Amino acid sequence: MNDTAKTINYIETELIPAMVKRRVLTIADGEDDGALLDYVDVKALQPDGTFMLTVLFKAKVTLRSQKDGTKTREYHLAVKVTPPCSEEMYMSCQFDTLFENETIAYTEIIPTLGKAHLYPRYHYSHRKPREAVMVLGDFSVDGWKMAPVIVNLPLDHCLLAARELGRFHGECYALKEKNRSSFDSIIGKFKESRFGADIGEMSWMEVMKTGPKRAIKVLRESPFKDAVPEDYLQKLAKVMEDPWGVQKRSVIPKEPLAVICHGDYLRNNIAFKYADKMDPAKPTNVMMFDFQTLRYASPMIDFSVFIANSTGYDVREKHFETIFQAYHGELVRTLCSIIQTNPNDLPQYYSYDSFRREYARYILYGFAIASSFLMILHEPVEDTFAMENMAKEEIIEDTMKRGGPSLDKELAAMVYEMYELHEQYGIVLE
Known part of the structure; x- marks a missing residue:
């Protein structure tokens, strides 16, 4: 058996x-x-x-x-x-x-x-x-389905998913604002789910170190090569020599924006419902699931992971602001509705500009995840645990090519977008 x-x-x-x-x-x-x-x-x-x-x-x-x-x-x-x-x-x-x-x-x-x-x-x-x-x-019997593509969700799916994330964060902020003792009691029970164990020299560490190197390499060979200065690429390479450290530092909660986060909000953990009889391919509702990496941190760890791992540059290039506005708008509407206040009366840190700056700070976290994980979404691995039996050289070679040219294009665009955002908000890689 x-x-x-x-x-x-x-x-x-x-x-x-x-x-x-x-x-x-x-x-x-x-x-x-x-x-x-x-x-x-x-x-x-x-x-x-x-x-x-x-x-x-x-x-x-x-x-x-x-x-x-x-x-x-x-x-x-x-x-x-x-x-x-x-x-x-x-x-x-x-x-x-x-x-x-x-x-x-x-x-x-x-x-x-x-x-x-x-x-x-x-x-x-x-x-x-x-x-x-x-x-x-089993929510599939109620009409819920996984998204029709593995990566690069269409815009209508992105907007629904962004609003759902905003609603969830808004409700959690409302709990934090209205009942801080209950909120603190809940987050006090969270256990570190990703960085509590030292993965040392495990094979996945080699993937995490190699992914950013591939992203920088393909950026230098892409149409974006003249748009990103070499000194920025060198700083990025230096920072990403310790991808585990980048991620660990990013999930440390910082007030006042820290909130309960899903922790792994990407296409794999989102289901859609299609109830429009006139347009069966149009999503009408969305559901998040799989809360195993739940944590208390910046809301942008959720948003940056979603954007980096579930959207393509062809969508982000034209519609990023629309997606971000959908997220932030739903968050503010939900929060104000629950605590019964006017958006103009909220503290400044809930403002759109505040959240955009927060995203600029945490876009590196999304990149750190995507540079190693996107390859599995573009070209799935039959047995993830089999990687432990691969030689270091085999892992590096596989990481540098898995997902092919389509992933190369996405990684290059991600580095370019990160540079642009860091320049806009004066974020220094260190």
């Missing part, structure tokens, strides 16, 4: 029956109706090029009432489990922390915001030695 078959067997014969026995799954919400497990069928979800550290299964479950055999209820569930891996890899990926943070999001933050219906339904989670599990509702 292979690993997938073993996990399916575990879900069908242990996990789901235990959830029914403990009344996590019931015929009617909130009622102890003595439900019996009538049927369960589990299938592994194929990633279709979407990068996932965890392994996802879909489960169809039917319950029958013990008191009234005619009453039934059907559940469609998404089960996230940690993949089979060595203890060293399990610890370095910080799976325990990832699942703990996501549980906090679903059990404490989202209910506090009062918008649980805007997110996947949470049912259950547990963490054991070298095993973490989370069970959510």
